[in-house]
Amino acid sequence: xxxxxxxxxxxxxxxxxxxxxxxxxxxxxxxxxxxxxxxxxxxxxxxxxxxxxxxxxxxxxxxxxxxxxxxxxxxxxxxxxxxxxxxxxxxxxxxxxxxxxxxxxxxxxxxxxxxxxxxxxxxxxxxxxxxxxxxxxxxxxxxxxxxxxxxxxxxxxxxxxxxxxxxxxxxxxxxxxxxxxxxxxxxxxxxxxxxxxxxxxxxxxxxxxxxxxxxxxxxxxxxxxxxxxxxxxxxxxxxxxxxxxxxxxxxxxxxxxxxxxxxxxxxxxxxxxxxxxxxxxxxxxxxxxxxxxxxxx
Ligand code: NDP
Numbered sequence: 001x002x003x004x005x006x007x008x009x010x011x012x013x014x015x016x017x018x019x020x021x022x023x024x025x026x027x028x029x030x031x032x033x034x035x036x037x038x039x040x041x042x043x044x045x046x047x048x049x050x051x052x053x054x055x056x057x058x059x060x061x062x063x064x065x066x067x068x069x070x071x072x073x074x075x076x077x078x079x080x081x082x083x084x085x086x087x088x089x090x091x092x093x094x095x096x097x098x099x100x101x102x103x104x105x106x107x108x109x110x111x112x113x114x115x116x117x118x119x120x121x122x123x124x125x126x127x128x129x130x131x132x133x134x135x136x137x138x139x140x141x142x143x144x145x146x147x148x149x150x151x152x153x154x155x156x157x158x159x160x161x162x163x164x165x166x167x168x169x170x171x172x173x174x175x176x177x178x179x180x181x182x183x184x185x186x187x188x189x190x191x192x193x194x195x196x197x198x199x200x201x202x203x204x205x206x207x208x209x210x211x212x213x214x215x216x217x218x219x220x221x222x223x224x225x226x227x228x229x230x231x232x233x234x235x236x237x238x239x240x241x242x243x244x245x246x247x248x249x250x251x252x253x254x255x256x257x258x259x260x261x262x263x264x265x266x267x268x269x270x271x272x273x274x275x276x277x278x279x280x281x282x283x284x285x286x287x288x289x290x291x292x293x294x295x296x297x
Contacts, residue, residue: 009033012065014081016043018128020071023157024052026132030156037061062088067153072098075108090116093150097122102168109142109167118146121167123174126158134159141169184213190262197256223284232285240279243270
């Protein structure tokens with residue numbers, strides 16, 4: 001049972017892409033009164049059939065509830081929707097679960113405050129299928145008192161992970177995970193393309209790919225304390241070895257008739273590290289090189 005002092009029984013959800021629809025559905029399942037608004041109004045049809053109220057205007061959606069969940073493509077979409085209705089923002093709490101940069105999140109929070117609304121930034125770490133489950137997580141940042149007051153409301157969507165007062169923090173943690181997620185997922189797609197070109201199916205390579213990706217956490221365990229200690233010695237592996245190894249991957253890709261651009265870009269980074277004098281160091285030395293900015297500088 002909720003112990004929150006907020007009126008937890010009603011919310012407005014603005015933005016009904018796959019995520020917003022799942023969120024509004026989770027609130028309906030939890031017994032909330034749900035008001036919805038979406039630019040393409042027909043996306044609310046199923047939710048209305050389940051009991052949601054379709055607001056005719058953005059103003060109506062904002063004034064219906066103190067809690068307003070935003071699930072939009074980015075912060076530009078928020079301004080496009082809310083700018084014409086700013087007078088209705090006074091006293092609202094915007095739970096902004098739209099992805100964008102940390103800086104955009106900070107500007108969004110300041111913009112909300114200027115119009116009398118409070119803002120919690122969120123970074124949702126699950127696809128729509130994980131919405132409504134406590135097993136899934138969402139990063140939050142913004143005023144601690146607001147997060148504490150709203151935690152029960154937020155927990156209807158997913159589990160919560162409060163990252164700090166800076167409104168940019170949830171977006172930053174989210175983008176850090178997206179950095180890993182998109183590159184790792186694309187690496188897997190590249191692997192599949194090479195496998196398929198050689199007559200190996202996705203399901204045949206799956207257990208091996210899963211083992212390699214799953215084993216990554218052991219590398220994180222091993223390297224993290226060394227990185228934090230500034231230890232990049234080549235006692236386990238060297239950048240020179242990585243250059244040779246990845247060169248084999250690029251050639252295998254080319255020989256398979258597959259676009260090698262992805263591993264070639266990584267190979268270029270390794271080669272730059274070697275050229276800058278780190279050939280005998282561990283691959284982790286590349287962090288320092290990357291922090292110096294683009295190669296063209
Ligand atoms: P979509 O991009 O499919 O939909 C987002 C919503 O934004 C739609 O309701 C769309 O309206 C609205 N929108 C976009 N631009 C404008 C605009 N200029 N004016 C008015 N409305 C606009 O996103 P998702 O539902 O998939 O995701 C929502 C957020 O959650 C995104 O930031 C995404 O990065 C993040 N996310 C998504 C995940 C996923 O698996 N889908 C997983 C984790 C996070 P309309 O329907 O009219 O087009």
